[in-house]
Amino acid sequence: MMRGDRRSVLRAAGLVAGAGLLARGAVAAEPGHEPSVLSGEAMTLTIGRGHVVIDGRTARAVTINGGVPGPILRWREGQTVRLTVVNELDEETSLHWHGILLPFQMDGVPGVSFPGIAPRSRFTYEFRVGQAGTYWYHSHSGLQEVAGCYGAIVIDPAEASPPMREHVVVLSDHSFVNPAHILRALKVDPGYYNRQPQTLADLVAGRGQGLGDRLRWAHMRMDPTDIADVTGAVLRYLVNGKGAKQGWSGDVVPDEPVRLRFVNAAGMSFFNVRIPDLPMTVVAADGQDVRPVTVGEFQIGPGETYDAIVTPTGPRAWPIVAESMDRSGMALGWLAPLSNVASAPPLPVPPLRERPLLTMKDMGMDMPGMDMKGMKMRDHANAPQVKMGPGVEMINPMPMDRTGDPGIGLDGVGHRVLTYRDLVSRVPNPDLRAPERTIEVHLTGAMDRYMWSMDGMTMSEAHEPISLRTGERVRVTLINDTMMAHPIHLHGHLFELVTGHGDHSPRKHTVTVLPGGKVSFDTTAQPGDWVFHCHLFLHMAMGMMRVVKVRPA
Numbered sequence: 001m002m003r004g005d006r007r008s009v010l011r012a013a014g015l016v017a018g019a020g021l022l023a024r025g026a027v028a029a030e031p032g033h034e035p036s037v038l039s040g041e042a043m044t045l046t047i048g049r050g051h052v053v054i055d056g057r058t059a060r061a062v063t064i065n066g067g068v069p070g071p072i073l074r075w076r077e078g079q080t081v082r083l084t085v086v087n088e089l090d091e092e093t094s095l096h097w098h099g100i101l102l103p104f105q106m107d108g109v110p111g112v113s114f115p116g117i118a119p120r121s122r123f124t125y126e127f128r129v130g131q132a133g134t135y136w137y138h139s140h141s142g143l144q145e146v147a148g149c150y151g152a153i154v155i156d157p158a159e160a161s162p163p164m165r166e167h168v169v170v171l172s173d174h175s176f177v178n179p180a181h182i183l184r185a186l187k188v189d190p191g192y193y194n195r196q197p198q199t200l201a202d203l204v205a206g207r208g209q210g211l212g213d214r215l216r217w218a219h220m221r222m223d224p225t226d227i228a229d230v231t232g233a234v235l236r237y238l239v240n241g242k243g244a245k246q247g248w249s250g251d252v253v254p255d256e257p258v259r260l261r262f263v264n265a266a267g268m269s270f271f272n273v274r275i276p277d278l279p280m281t282v283v284a285a286d287g288q289d290v291r292p293v294t295v296g297e298f299q300i301g302p303g304e305t306y307d308a309i310v311t312p313t314g315p316r317a318w319p320i321v322a323e324s325m326d327r328s329g330m331a332l333g334w335l336a337p338l339s340n341v342a343s344a345p346p347l348p349v350p351p352l353r354e355r356p357l358l359t360m361k362d363m364g365m366d367m368p369g370m371d372m373k374g375m376k377m378r379d380h381a382n383a384p385q386v387k388m389g390p391g392v393e394m395i396n397p398m399p400m401d402r403t404g405d406p407g408i409g410l411d412g413v414g415h416r417v418l419t420y421r422d423l424v425s426r427v428p429n430p431d432l433r434a435p436e437r438t439i440e441v442h443l444t445g446a447m448d449r450y451m452w453s454m455d456g457m458t459m460s461e462a463h464e465p466i467s468l469r470t471g472e473r474v475r476v477t478l479i480n481d482t483m484m485a486h487p488i489h490l491h492g493h494l495f496e497l498v499t500g501h502g503d504h505s506p507r508k509h510t511v512t513v514l515p516g517g518k519v520s521f522d523t524t525a526q527p528g529d530w531v532f533h534c535h536l537f538l539h540m541a542m543g544m545m546r547v548v549k550v551r552p553a
Contacts, residue, residue, distance in 0.1 A: 039074040048088035055243035061148035070151030104528025133287025146267035166259035167250035232329025239333035249334035267537040270325035280308040296415030299407030301487030303510035303535035317346035356409025362515035387456035402517035423506035435475035458543025465549040468525035495523035
């Protein structure tokens with residue numbers, strides 16, 4: 001790529017800190033905004049500055065058609081859509097169609113797939129919709145995504161299916177603090193927003209780690225409470241743009257099934273989703289149908305989507321609880337008759353559960369019979385392709401396949417929690433060829449400096465893209481060398497997770513790699529230039545991102 005294009009990519013990743021993004025003088029959106037629905041072949045989306053009201057308090061935002069989230073886009077498999085994006089901002093903007101398979105020129109990443117949409121101008125995306133399911137869209141410019149520039153996509157299958165009541169549930173986070181200030185605070189002190197550290201009172205009371213474990217972790221300069229770097233101390237967690245006090249609710253009919261289309265559009269938050277005492281049957285992941293699996297809870301990373309069917313019983317209101325992974329806050333919605341919680345006796349909202357702690361497993365050091373004496377936490381021999389430097393804090397000594405784990409903090413919760421290994425495609429995978437080669441990518445970072453990268457290099461330092469041949473079948477193995485979970489998204493592709501299900505492997509576009517863990521997936525290279533990045537927004541902004549270049553053999 002040209003050097004100038006790389007600077008454009010960095011702008012798209014947010015490294016320009018959004019100067020003037022949330023300017024004064026914007027028009028406020030209506031409180032309690034409900035996403036509208038746009039359908040048909042031609043749609044117009046207008047991106048501008050505005051405000052949102054969260055639990056009675058006003059926050060600045062970047063809106064789409066005046067709201068946060070933007071409109072739900074309803075398409076049908078097989079149709080061609082024309083989406084005209086009008087930019088009313090004083091800066092460049094863009095929209096990326098997350099999880100949608102399309103020509104790379106329509107993918108919406110400035111500096112990679114198109115030039116971006118200049119201030120006070122417009123651009124029309126046009127492509128054929130070749131899939132069905134639940135997806136979403138968001139800006140890939142500046143800090144606009146974390147400021148509210150996102151919305152859901154629902155694609156109906158070409159062949160009509162039996163009708164069912166459904167609701168789109170967009171989970172997100174929003175701050176009253178400018179995202180640029182949040183990033184600056186993390187660069188000064190990476191634990192700035194961690195307000196749940198272990199204390200002496202915990203030790204005396206027998207809570208958390210014992211003294212020996214605390215001393216060992218302190219010696220390694222690791223913090224077992226470092227679950228999320230941006231927390232409820234500065235974020236508000238939303239359901240369809242509403243805070244917990246506003247209480248979004250969706251219509252249900254007692255004893256009638258309803259499909260819930262969950263989208264994690266958060267910039268920096270994983271959510272643990274459950275409806276207490278009401279089983280959820282997961283039927284789709286990242287828009288792809290899976291064999292039904294009934295669970296009590298699932299963890300959803302930024303960028304992921306899950307469809308679940310529930311059957312509320314009795315004339316009561318059921319809470320949809322979405323705790324942040326570090327349990328510093330929750331998003332809260334309701335399933336209630338007539339969209340009115342007051343019309344039915346609500347079930348109690350459970351309190352936040354005790355915050356979890358990281359373990360030796362999250363360091364890749366919990367293998368049976370493992371002798372940790374003399375083991376180095378930064379041994380370059382374990383990953384010779386990683387560029388060592390101040391941005392690499394550790395190298396995972398023995399990465400484990402954690403696709404059978406329920407997620408951080410969800411062991412032993414007393415009910416079944418979804419894992420990636422539970423996901424089985426309903427139909428055979430379209431490409432059953434064995435991979436021709438394997439590419440290993442290390443997710444690297446230094447939390448104490450708030451530096452994030454792939455293979456020890458940030459986006460600006462990686463002068464060579466990941467090169468693939470059109471149609472090539474490749475296996476990608478992601479190894480997490482950090483103590484944080486990373487949701488990794490590959491644009492323009494669906495990939496099959498290697499979880500032991502053969503030709504019915506689950507297909508996804510975003511996968512979470514747990515600390516100390518590794519994940520492998522197989523994919524077929526699609527022509528074009530695509531970005532490959534962590535979907536924790538500030539991790540991407542700081543450099544955990546690559547370009548994948550696919551050309552004819």
